Amino acid sequence: MIPKFLAIVALVLLSSSCEDAVDSPSTSGSNPTNPATGNPRPSGGLKHGAFTSYEHNLKGSVTLHLDTLDGAFIRLEEFTMLQGPDVRVYVSKSNNYSQANTIEIGSLKDSYLNENIDIPIANYSETYKFVLVYCLEFHSLFGYAELE
């Protein structure tokens, strides 16, 4: 009886520690510096944000998957939008577009559901806390999400 109880307790403890390892951002230690930019390397983990829409009936959310070793990518989730010309995805330091404050990470064409879009980790830092969906041809912000 006691060994069975201990086994159940051990299973419960193990499963909860696994969830922590997946969902919680790493907080241990200081982040090393990116030698290319001098910016602190982002810490690993997940960040999430819901889109605020301005144009093209944009809806959905975005998750940032960050791994300090393998790189980073964002994933658009439950994302819908009326198609537009030359629609790009940026990570940005602010909720508006400017060349100086953004890194382009991809473009949206026919299909954009369940796509992973890689972020060039060499230039990325945690100051880029917004994801913009932006029509470059007409300089129109379709929507943005703040990553938290």
Place this chain on the structure above:
Amino acid sequence: MCKILIVVNLIFTFGCAMGQDRMDHLFDLAVSASPGQFSTAASWVHMHRFGKKERLQLGYGVRLTSFVGANKFYTTAPAEYTSTRQDIATIFSETIDSNIDTITTATAITYCLNATFNAQYRIAPRWDIGLNIDITGVSFGPQRQFNIISSSFDANQQPVESGSPTHFNLLLTSDNDIGSLNSEFFVRFWATPKIGLRGGYTFLFSEYRTHQELSFDNGRIVNDRFRHKAGMALVAITFKPFN
């Protein structure tokens, strides 16, 4: 400004005293265009002829101008931010690039109804050269949504803001100007005594005012007036029905 108006008034009074036959009524339809932008203007002008040979003509009038621009940038308008000087020498002062912020809209549409000052000179039989410029009036047009494009846009503001044409227009000098103002530099050929054809250059200010003031550079610049400067090729037809 008052001195200028007094001088203009004296000139017109003198012109009128010389006799009613030394004036013309001109009606004009103009179209101006350059890539991504388009303007039309309808005007009435009352011109007075001066000098023994009546080559110089000065006058005043009213002009209704429409402007349509596709995907055009509107930049910070007030001279207090854009120029190192805010007096009459603004036109010769340097632009402060670091203070210029940009907003943009897919389709800008502004209408302005302004009083004009007009001048022209008869350079040869049937040929005039001239210029005209809006002085003051009103603007109107549909509300538009503007995207803010600026690396110094302060946090906690919406990145898309609505705006409408600045309602009051006033010619001062260069960036001191307020609102939407039109000006033309032209050559005219009188095909018949009553019909003239004009060609030249249009320089037009189209100005919007955002419904909320926008803050930039940690509050150093707070502004709601943004201007587009349009240079366009001009063609027009002039009617002189009463002469």
